[in-house]
Amino acid sequence: MIRLVGVVGCGLMGAGIVEIVARSGYEIVAHELNADLLQRGLKRVEGSMQRAVERKKLDDAARQAARSRIRGTTTLADLAGVDLAIEAVIEKMDEKKAVFRELDRLVAPGVILASNTSSLSITEIAAATGRPDRVVGMHFFNPVPVMPLVEIVRGLTTSEETVQAAQAFAESLGKKIVICKDSPGFIVNRLLVPYLLDAVRALELGVATKEDIDTAITLGLSHPMGPLTLLDFVGLDTTYYIAEAMYSEFKDPRWAPPPLLKQMVMAGWWGRKSGRGFYEYT
Ligand code: 3HC
Secondary structure, eight states: OOOEEEEEOOSHHHHHHHHHHHHTTOEEEEEOSSHHHHHHHHHHHHHHHHHHHHTTSSOHHHHHHHHHTEEEESOGGGGTTOSEEEEOOOSOHHHHHHHHHHHHHHSOTTOEEEEOOSSSOHHHHHTTSSOGGGEEEEEEOSSTTTOOEEEEEEOTTOOHHHHHHHHHHHHHTTOEEEEEESOTTTTHHHHHHHHHHHHHHHHHHTSSOHHHHHHHHHHHHOOSSOHHHHHHHHOHHHHHHHHHHHHHHHOOGGGSOOHHHHHHHHTTOOBGGGTBSSSBOO
């Protein structure tokens, strides 16, 4: 039975996961690397719950109850007693493996360790632990409280019992699930990322202005956001790391991050999270 959930990483995705898990009645311990990042993550959770209250998706008492279930920490050992751990750190294999090695040492045997990775191999992450059958992908979508989907990713070594437990947990958060094998990008990013990269290439080639590329897709295809706005929303850094991971797996140039994307990431123009991407945000 899951009562206490640990979330490692309280960035854009981690904060969203903390919010939805707390709103669904679970106790949470949320980990970040330092006090500043932790505070920013918890502020993000509070801001989003405030918006949910304003939009009448959450009442004030439920907001307060959810907030009281969240405890922040900068000490990973504070996750020792969790019944489920979800990792949402930067999309880099070495960093994910380091977190999983530590979690494996800290939490009780049998506890499921889930990764919110959007592109990296669950099997490879699982191999860093002594419980590869208990490691699974749980890929949420941004904004986590709003997007109804979770991709459950079955690594080569993930047991059926673990997949079923991850599915039941995601459903208890009110999410719909799809199950996918451990293939780079899973379902959504396999289709989404080449499209986003092509939008950057179209801008690089001068096919149209950024505004017209976005307008073409919102009005021509009824997407809620055009691709460049969506890149700003997801994070150019995250998309760049996903593209790098997929390129290194497939060696297919369609996955290679276009130079403009790389330059923007190097310049710190990561999108909404940094105040500037293809557009500027205050
Ligand atoms: N909690 C609960 N509900 C909330 C909320 C919160 N914190 N914040 C907003 N909402 C609700 C609103 O009440 C509204 O609900 P309604 O339609 O029933 O009235 C709905 O969410 C939409 O909110 P807004 O009206 O404020 O905003 P918009 O209509 O402008 O929509 C958006 C915002 C949902 C972000 C929309 O633009 C959208 O769907 N964009 C695309 C997002 C997307 O594609 N995400 C996936 C990215 S890929 C990814 O994450 C994977 C990664 O690995 C790369």
